[in-house]
Amino acid sequence: MYQLYYYPGNANLAPHMLLEEIGADYELVLVDRSRNEQKSAAYLELNPAGRIPVLVDADLVLYESAAICLHLADRHPAAGLAPALGSDERAHFYKWLMYLTNTVQAELLVYFYPERxxxxxAAAAQVKAHAESRIGAMLDLIEAALAAGSGPFLLGAQYRAVDAYLLMLCRWTRNLQHPARARPRLGRFLDTVMARAATQRAFAKEGIAAPFY
Ligand SMILES: N[C@@H](CCC(=O)N[C@@H](CS)C(=O)NCC(=O)O)C(=O)O
Structure with a gap:
């Protein structure tokens, strides 16, 4: 049985959606960010970075949400959450996951915490404004990729771990002036992923209410 340490809507959401897709046996463990529990001594033993999420898989304690997604895809190959090893599609899968985690997600953290x-x-406000415009350009790039592809997902017809990751990050843009959903293909993509029963279960279990993205 897995344990996923989470806070509603945080970077745990993509791994959580995948646990539901897989039909895995797991329990959710709340890390109460409103009480800064992610910096508690007990939690820092699991994740010395003091960030959410963490996945516990028997003796394995894993942090970094993209790594958790890859690990779940590897552990449950029958769920088809990653393309075949060595295939061109697998290479694009890596490309998108890296782009999402180290470019889009990193910029979103700048947007949310400019004071860091x-x-x-005034300088923090400027940092935030620049981050918002850079995130907009990144979303435009993803919109163009969806337009160029066969859809409805990032890599084509099959739902993959990167799609859960993309929905999670798009959700975080919902209060931007030009959110992800305002782009036609991204909007359709979000509706398609949100329509999945596994996505809806993950949102419900985290207690996330509409608007979802
Ligand atoms: N790269 C990490 C980032 C995780 C992260 O920044 N999580 C946020 C919540 S979405 C967090 O725990 N923030 C608490 C803090 O910075 O103290 C991942 O993807 O797991």
């Missing part, structure tokens, strides 16, 4: 990068309020 600037001392003065």
């Amino acid at each position: 990068l600037a001392d003065e309020a």
Whole structure:
């Protein structure tokens, strides 16, 4: 049985959606961010970075949400969450997961926490504005990729781990001036992923209410 340490809507959401897709046996363990529990001594033993999520898989304790997604895809190959090893599609799968985690997600963290990068309020506001415009360009790039592909998912017809990751990050843009859903293909993509029963179960179990993205 897996344990997923989570806080509603945080970076645990993509791994959680995959656990539901797989039909895995798991339990959710709340890390109460409102009480800064992700910095508690007990949690830091699981994840010294003090970030959510963590997946516990018997003796394995794993942090970094993209790594957790890859691990779940590897552990449950029958779920088809990653393309075949060595295939061109697998290469594109890696490309998208890396782009999402180290470019889009990293910029979203700048957008949400600009005060970590600037001392003065005016400077922080400027950092936030720049991050918002950079995120917009990244979403445009993804929109163009969806337009160029056969859809409805990032890699084509089959739902993959990267799609859960993309929905999670798009959800985080819902209060931006030009959110992901405002782009036609991304909007359709989000509706398609949200229509999946596994996605709906993950959202419900985290207690996430509409608007979802
Ligand atoms: N790269 C990490 C980032 C995780 C992350 O930043 N999680 C946020 C919530 S979405 C967090 O725990 N923030 C708490 C903090 O920074 O103290 C991952 O993808 O797992």
